[in-house]
């Protein structure tokens with residue numbers, strides 16, 4: 001099987017960007033060229049703030065170039081629960097979360113990003129009757145907020161999905177899907193056109209406070225900055241001591257089929273852009289613009305491509321859509337997801353002038369874009385769409401591997417019993 005399908009199908013070409021060299025200054029340094037970092041750079045550059053972004057690999061090297069491309073607004077809590085959780089900042093958080101998909105589709109339009117946007121809604125499907133109350137709670141809260149979210153019964157969901165394996169669910173019509181790598185490259189193109197300085201193949205090797213500014217060293221240069229935004233997501237290394245202990249990393253694997261025939265295509269997701277289900281070890285499924293079906297699910301802890309996981313993903317998709325049984329599966333790839341204990345992302349400031357963004361818990365296409373904008377607003381001293389919160393260390397982080405293995409076994413049992421995740 002080939003690797004990441006998005007590399008073979010991207011319409012936005014890779015952006016040529018030089019390795020960072022020399023000794024220079026900027027107002028804001030951004031580390032990481034995924035959705036979060038590139039959104040920071042775009043929003044700062046649009047406001048006329050000098051910024052310089054350093055990416056270790058190429059834009060979309062991390063999760064942003066590897067994901068399922070579902071554009072899902074909102075967080076794992078509904079708006080009323082978010083207000084309770086964030087207090088005074090609650091209204092701003094709800095607006096940011098609710099508007100995150102609008103932000104993405106507006107950026108695509110504004111910057112003519114060629115990334116196959118499709119906005120017919122995201123279905124969250126209940127894999128058992130006992131998973132329905134969690135969906136009902138979320139859907140009712142969004143309905144009361146005035147969002148275009150509707151509950152679905154078994155017949156309605158079967159019609160939208162072309163699968164009768166779910167007992168019900170909800171559709172969120174703010175949501176959709178896109179080609180993630182093209183979107184990422186398009187954000188980079190837009191940021192640079194607005195004046196952001198962008199560099200690839202420039203891993204930041206050290207970050208230190210020097211008097212009133214920050215110093216970032218790469219193997220070929222030194223960058224001094226008033227402020228730094230760490231947007232290294234689940235690909236964070238040890239640049240900021242303790243930062244990567246504030247979340248855990250899990251691996252997800254995806255497979256893509258060859259383009260489906262027109263007959264089979266009519267039977268798969270005929271009425272929605274994308275689907276995820278209520279299993280804690282959730283499956284996310286979508287078609288691409290050429291009619292390939294793409295499914296992601298939890299990968300092995302090692303992160304290595306694993307035949308048993310491929311077989312498991314094929315079994316899952318065929319159970320849901322029997323018409324795809326004889327398809328060729330052409331691509332397989334994996335990526336890392338940053339998860340937090342409370343399943344909420346964080347915009348934190350571990351030291352003065354240093355901000356970090358992490359923890360999208362598998363929902364970062366829209367939310368990392370929105371958090372990038374919020375981080376840019378904080379840097380500019382504007383009222384921002386998300387507050388600065390603490391990033392407490394995950395307890396027993398050094399034992400995370402056995403803990404994650406135990407958690408996965410636990411959630412596999414819960415999923416089999418039909419219990420929903422948030």
Ligand SMILES: Cc1cc2nc3c(=O)[nH]c(=O)nc-3n(C[C@H](O)[C@H](O)[C@H](O)COP(=O)(O)OP(=O)(O)OC[C@H]3O[C@@H](n4cnc5c(N)ncnc54)[C@H](O)[C@@H]3O)c2cc1C
Nearest residue numbers: 032034036056062063064067068070204233335363364365
């Ligand atoms: C398989 C999979 C499926 C997913 N599906 C979906 C989905 O359908 N919908 C959804 O909303 N979300 C999904 N997600 C989650 C989503 O992809 C992420 O939340 C999002 O891409 C995070 O963006 P980011 O910019 O924070 O991080 P990333 O895209 O991971 O970017 C971090 C960047 O930092 C760079 N970096 C790290 N260290 C350094 C350093 N020292 N110097 C310079 N650069 C550095 C890395 O090279 C990397 O490019 C999925 C994730 C995976 C893995």
